[in-house]
Amino acid sequence: MANHMDNPATIKDIAKRLNISLSTVSRALRNAPDVSEETRQAVMSLSQELNYQPNRLALSLRQNQTHTIGVIIPNLDYVLSQMVRGIDEVALEAGYTVMVCQSNESFGREILNTQRLLESLADGFIISVSSETKSFEHFKKIQDRNLPVVVFDRITPHLSAPSVRLDNQAGGFMATEHLIEQGYKKIAVLAGPENLGISNSRLEGYKQALKKHKIKLDQDLILHCDFNQDYAYYATLELLSMKKKPDAIFTISDRMAIGAMLAIKKKGLQMPTDIGLVGFNNEPVTGLVTPAISSVEMPCFEIGKAAAKLFIETMHNKESATTIEKILHPKLIVRESSLKFSA
Amino acid sequence: MANHMDNPATIKDIAKRLNISLSTVSRALRNAPDVSEETRQAVMSLSQELNYQPNRLALSLRQNQTHTIGVIIPNLDYVLSQMVRGIDEVALEAGYTVMVCQSNESFGREILNTQRLLESLADGFIISVSSETKSFEHFKKIQDRNLPVVVFDRITPHLSAPSVRLDNQAGGFMATEHLIEQGYKKIAVLAGPENLGISNSRLEGYKQALKKHKIKLDQDLILHCDFNQDYAYYATLELLSMKKKPDAIFTISDRMAIGAMLAIKKKGLQMPTDIGLVGFNNEPVTGLVTPAISSVEMPCFEIGKAAAKLFIETMHNKESATTIEKILHPKLIVRESSLKFSA
DNA sequence: TTGTAGGCGTTATCAT
DNA sequence: ATGATAACGCCTACAA
Numbered sequence: 001m002a003n004h005m006d007n008p009a010t011i012k013d014i015a016k017r018l019n020i021s022l023s024t025v026s027r028a029l030r031n032a033p034d035v036s037e038e039t040r041q042a043v044m045s046l047s048q049e050l051n052y053q054p055n056r057l058a059l060s061l062r063q064n065q066t067h068t069i070g071v072i073i074p075n076l077d078y079v080l081s082q083m084v085r086g087i088d089e090v091a092l093e094a095g096y097t098v099m100v101c102q103s104n105e106s107f108g109r110e111i112l113n114t115q116r117l118l119e120s121l122a123d124g125f126i127i128s129v130s131s132e133t134k135s136f137e138h139f140k141k142i143q144d145r146n147l148p149v150v151v152f153d154r155i156t157p158h159l160s161a162p163s164v165r166l167d168n169q170a171g172g173f174m175a176t177e178h179l180i181e182q183g184y185k186k187i188a189v190l191a192g193p194e195n196l197g198i199s200n201s202r203l204e205g206y207k208q209a210l211k212k213h214k215i216k217l218d219q220d221l222i223l224h225c226d227f228n229q230d231y232a233y234y235a236t237l238e239l240l241s242m243k244k245k246p247d248a249i250f251t252i253s254d255r256m257a258i259g260a261m262l263a264i265k266k267k268g269l270q271m272p273t274d275i276g277l278v279g280f281n282n283e284p285v286t287g288l289v290t291p292a293i294s295s296v297e298m299p300c301f302e303i304g305k306a307a308a309k310l311f312i313e314t315m316h317n318k319e320s321a322t323t324i325e326k327i328l329h330p331k332l333i334v335r336e337s338s339l340k341f342s343a
Numbered sequence: 344m345a346n347h348m349d350n351p352a353t354i355k356d357i358a359k360r361l362n363i364s365l366s367t368v369s370r371a372l373r374n375a376p377d378v379s380e381e382t383r384q385a386v387m388s389l390s391q392e393l394n395y396q397p398n399r400l401a402l403s404l405r406q407n408q409t410h411t412i413g414v415i416i417p418n419l420d421y422v423l424s425q426m427v428r429g430i431d432e433v434a435l436e437a438g439y440t441v442m443v444c445q446s447n448e449s450f451g452r453e454i455l456n457t458q459r460l461l462e463s464l465a466d467g468f469i470i471s472v473s474s475e476t477k478s479f480e481h482f483k484k485i486q487d488r489n490l491p492v493v494v495f496d497r498i499t500p501h502l503s504a505p506s507v508r509l510d511n512q513a514g515g516f517m518a519t520e521h522l523i524e525q526g527y528k529k530i531a532v533l534a535g536p537e538n539l540g541i542s543n544s545r546l547e548g549y550k551q552a553l554k555k556h557k558i559k560l561d562q563d564l565i566l567h568c569d570f571n572q573d574y575a576y577y578a579t580l581e582l583l584s585m586k587k588k589p590d591a592i593f594t595i596s597d598r599m600a601i602g603a604m605l606a607i608k609k610k611g612l613q614m615p616t617d618i619g620l621v622g623f624n625n626e627p628v629t630g631l632v633t634p635a636i637s638s639v640e641m642p643c644f645e646i647g648k649a650a651a652k653l654f655i656e657t658m659h660n661k662e663s664a665t666t667i668e669k670i671l672h673p674k675l676i677v678r679e680s681s682l683k684f685s686a
Numbered sequence: 687t688t689g690t691a692g693g694c695g696t697t698a699t700c701a702t
Numbered sequence: 703a704t705g706a707t708a709a710c711g712c713c714t715a716c717a718a
Contacts, residue, residue, distance in 0.1 A: 008488065010711055021689045026713060036687060056462050057409070058711035061400045061694050068463070076424040084419060088445060097459055100443045102431060116440055119399050120411070145351065258631060288601060290633040353695055364705045369697060379703060401695035404710050 009050035070117035086304020172205020184248035232259030248276035291336035352393035413460030429647020515548020527591035575602030591619035634679035
């Protein structure tokens with residue numbers, strides 16, 4: 001049995017015990033061709049006995065790579081958890097370890113995370129940008145070091161890197177068109193922070209749908225508010241107090257949809273009769289509340305997997321174009337909250 | 344400006360440019376006392392100019408520590424996300440980087456994660472055990488290397504390590520007693536997997552409450568099922584088909600509570616009149632469904648923070664007793680689903 | 687087929 | 703106050 005040593009066995013230990021040189025051991029261990037069967041056997045069996053594990057630190061130092069991917073994300077909510085699972089899945093299989101850092105939607109924290117991960121010598125980065133972030137110097141530093149970066153979900157034009165994302169505009173479009181087809185006339189939209197790409201794309205889809213159906217765009221029906229439930233609640237109360245009150249609301253996240261729902265109930269209005277509601281993300285909760293909320297489904301797990309795959313590819317082929325843009329497609333899940341013409 | 348070098352500057356570079364020795368640079372950088380003010384200034388300013396960052400790999404190799412904590416958790420659901428946030432918070436502040444690995448409740452995956460993290464030379468581990476895990480050899484390997492381990496949330500007697508957890512029994516007790524006080528007579532419990540500690544503790548609390556109130560324990564009212572919504576749904580259907588049907592259900596997780604709720608609705612029963620329901624975790628969803636579900640609140644973020652703090656302490660004081668057990672307290676959040684005597 | 691030596695970036699010990 | 707050297711664990715020319 002392995003004697004109770006604190007310190008893991010090293011190549012040196014094996015070499016000493018076998019009275020051969022370090023290099024021979026190293027070769028035997030890595031199945032190099034030029035080592036006698038006899039020595040190899042001896043090395044192998046002893047290394048098993050000593051429970052030898054190569055020291056990744058030494059390896060990394062030598063080869064100048066850590067087989068670690070730095071993942072920076074704004075939070076660990078439902079959507080991103082799923083995506084991280086996808087990343088994890090692929091990365092693990094490819095022999096990479098993942099370091100996940102949450103920025104908590106904080107710009108400063110994002111910089112700190114980048115810094116730390118850079119210090120830890122991650123081989124590259126998979127990033128979803130915080131909503132607070134408007135400057136991208138910290139990410140540029142990564143690229144200055146010539147490390148591969150993949151951005152996903154919340155991408156940004158300010159960072160030129162291969163990317164994976166949802167077709168957010170299509171999502172916004174299908175949500176809005178669905179409401180139009182259900183006979184809603186005055187459709188408001190709760191958009192997210194103005195500087196956020198996904199927010200604007202979904203909003204763009206909304207506008208596109210109105211245009212297609214020849215509905216005049218009313219700026220008063222577009223509200224930008226923070227990505228969370230409370231803001232959405234108050235924004236909705238505001239909307240519902242307008243003279244020319246909307247008869248439907250599209251929110252660009254489910255958190256916001258929940259906030260809107262609570263406000264609608266507070267006002268004593270009924271969904272889907274008085275007012276229609278469609279959210280975004282298709283979080284499980286949308287199917288559980290009453291009425292169940294229609295939502296745009298996003299293939300989170302797949303997006304995560306795609307991001308990791310793209311990363312690995314970029315890694316193995318450093319010259320690859322930074323213009324690769326992988327776009328996955330949303331799907332509308334219709335539930336009660338928007339089903340005016342129910343079956 | 345920093346010339347566009349791919350390779351980060353090293354001590355060597357600085358030494359060369361300044362025509363002094365490596366050791367002097369090293370000393371100057373680390374503010375050693377025995378270096379002339381002049382040299383120090385020169386080194387400092389050049390290192391800034393070159394944007395010098397010490398190479399953590401080399402440092403780690405030298406000092407035999409990575410300042411990295413391996414975190415192994417079964418999944419990234421609401422509860423654990425919060426806890427991870429807590430861990431992150433404290434670890435970051437203490438200068439540690441966190442590597443989070445999900446086992447996906449899989450025993451094999453947990454072993455793999457441990458292995459990987461061990462190879463990556465984490466300085467220690469913070470672990471919440473997968474529900475599938477019945478053997479603990481892989482964790483013993485960590486301790487064999489004399490690395491500190493802290494277990495949290497899902498702890499196990501098979502692993503002797505400092506731990507942080509909720510007083511699960513108290514949680515089970517307060518949920519059950521609340522139901523009793525609300526006048527429910529036949530209270531069933533949906534417990535989790537049998538080998539899981541938290542499951543059994545909560546169940547124990549249930550039993551304790553019955554005992555206190557002199558209610559006879561009925562084994563038929565205790566169902567073990569997997570930790571998820573679907574199982575809970577079917578288990579509840581089963582419960583509700585019994586002749587001596589229960590008039591209240593305590594589920595040891597909110598996921599299960601949701602499953603139970605759906606089954607109750609399916610059967611056309613009303614909460615809280617026909618049947619009472621209390622869940623566990625106080626996930627946001629419990630407040631959003633109709634009727635809102637009472638639930639036992641657990642201070643997730645705090646538990647995470649406590650785990651990380653305990654880890655840091657253990658780290659700095661290796662001889663510390665492995666018997667430290669930090670226990671945080673739950674709080675019952677009463678909502679409609681169990682409020683028979685409503686105000 | 688095997689061994690020797692140098693290097694990855696850093697720090698620590700010992701001289702000078 | 704400064705420098706040379708060995709060491710952390712590993713790999714890889716190059717030499718034998």
